[in-house]
Amino acid sequence: MSKKYPLHGNEQKEYLTEDFWALKDVDLGIKRGEVLGIIGRNGAGKTTLLSIIAGTLAPTQGKVVLGGKVVGLFNLGIGFQDELSGQENIFLNGAILGASHKELAEKLDAIIGFSELGNFINMPLGSYSQGMRLRLGFSIVANLDFEILVIDEVLAVGDALFQNKCFERLIDFKRQGKTLVITTQGLDFIERLSDRVVLLDHGALLFDGPVQEGVNRYRNLLNTEKFFVGLPQGKRPGLIENTKKWADNTSDWGHKFGGKEITIDTVEFIDQRKAKVNRVNTGEPLTVRVVFTAKDKVENPHFGVAIFKPDGTYCYGPNTDFDGYRITQITSGQGYFSLDYRKLWLAPGEYKVSVAIWDKNEVVAFDYHYGYYDLIVTGPHRSPGGFLNVPFKTECATVKERLTGWFTGKNHLLVPGFDLPPAGFPVAIAHPDLKIESLRFLDREGCAKNVFMTNDPVKFVIQLKHSLPGKNNLYLWCGIFRDDGVYCQGMHLRVGKGKNYAIIFPRLPLLPGGYRVTAGIWDAAENRFLVYQPGAYSFQMVFDKQDHGTVYLEHAWEWGSI
């Protein structure tokens, strides 16, 4: 079949001398239950072809013969109305996609369940986030009855979790024997899902056959034309200035995503005594050992383990890709990988752990246990509210009194009466006789800077001005906050007669991003801050390596077959 686009009078005269043929003599047969991937550059005619198959466009010449009910998905949530509730939109959108009221009423619970929108389903759609709209839109399609599904790029939207969920559902459809016709620029998607690919270029059928061959042809096509060479390929050179600091969506915690070509069988936390645990002492080693089964041989997987706070704060999430490992292949059968944290500098508390085996480009996981495992870190809590326990030393220059950080077990206690620092960056408190003159960040050479590399030594130097002879239970407190207001760690030292104080990090393992330091002077007798300078000092961390989270924890990977 072929497709010609008509032209408006003016355009025809001025720009084009002949009609534009978006598709030329495309002859395609698709078997029932086949998954056909259509690939090609932008403008190759993919969407036109799909629209014709789905019946939204009519061919100029030729015809399409369909062997069942077809649903065309060119956009998630067609016809969604902001003023109507989520549920009303299910019926509207479903009806547009060709479902009857009865069918939708029967599947309503399944759709709402799949969308995970809960009570939001009765709120007007206008109050939804983009992610919620996409979830709702896909949930409707995911639960409809059809024989043929035509999907145009729609799954490229949404975050990684959403894509995983979609992918999983597509695999389900495939198993149910439904016919899928898919276009996407995500070649991994095509490689993993399709039985056959069609390569289109300038409206003509360039290739029709096995997936790998087609994808390779397409890659060659991209490389032969200069225009497409030199597009950024994921990682850019130079220093990383920020990292992912939050979990994607904590409401998805406890779910498993992915195409399940590899399944994660067991995940174990192992402490330094080689015992299986679910609690570990702060500052001690921890090994996460994962056993998986591969159904078939899989190429270029990545392993990843991420730790979050229950509120979604991203603590640390290394993966083998970031760390520069290339795992060429996993053979079918059982295998394992393990991640050894040398020292777990997380503050005592509860944490959620995600474990994932990703495909090459981290588009769709093979198996992704998202926020699935609970880890409890125990030990003395020196910085309530914070989630880091990074080692430091303190110094009071004048008195020549040298206090060491608590982790060495010496002389370092909680500030009496001090519970949590005020959230965010509230109003400052000043005092007539007490003042924090300055707070500077020094590098290893003693130069004041405010940009540091992750794992550089950093010294906070604080100069006070005070004339309060009667007070002897004052504490200098410094809190490190992320730029988004999340409290990381607090440090404190006792204020003596001297004016100069220092907090020394032999290595400051904060990951790239902006940080702010709040400094205050706490009166333990009155249980209040006499001086409080919220977020008054800031510094920036950079790193030569990509990572996710807030703190770099030294670690090592290991993997193999069993």
Place this chain on the structure above:
Amino acid sequence: MAGVIREIWTRKDLIRELVLKDLKLRYSRPALGFFWAFILPLVTVLIFYIVFSVFLRARTQEAPFVLYLMSAVFPWGFFCNSVIAATTSLVENKNLIRESRFPYYFLVLAVVLANLINFLPSLAVLIVAAGLIQRGLPGGILLLPLVLLVQCLITFSLALIFALFYVKYRDLKYLVEISLTILFNLTPGFYSIYLVKDALSPLLFKIYLYNPFTGILIFYRCIILKGFYQAVGNEFAWLTSAGILFCFCGAVLIAAFLLYRSRKNSINDYLSY
């Protein structure tokens, strides 16, 4: 035609959802909700009444002026609102047309049906008012569904034709709006047909009287207002008028579907840019 009816029947849920969407968007948020469907036409009638009856002292011999006015303004409002909203409906819903597959005339049909539902309350008010003021209704009231159906079909057909042309010719919207205003003032909505008779030559008056727009208006009045038919019976041969009306209805309906059939495959091409 049978194909069209089957098409509508198999996808009746979609039409229902489209109509519901229209009504919900209109009435779910305002505090007075569906009451606006009563309030708006009544206010229009009130304004006309004050201007023409109180200020200009217009009188109609065929029926009490208020009823005379309501019986024109309400059905006209239905026709006019439907046609104006439906003319732009295909273009406004181009995302739906581009991304999903259903007969596009559903969009026009849904607009007309939503406006019909919107019209029913005022029609009820008109009938109750006529019944009270005139102490009874004519027997012709039983023909109301038929008159309503004819009006719906004419409205839908014209709306579909305009909507299809509007896809290509975007001036049409303004032309339609102007024409409807002119047409309203030309039909005997707030003046007696006897005034027109005095002003026009007999031939022109015949044309005026039997054109479908005047025709359907007179039919509405005959079946709702007691004594109306007797008042115009000398001038108005109902059988002729009904014949013209049916022919017109059939003609525009067929024209609309022929036009739809020839355009349906290319609409999407024109909406794409």
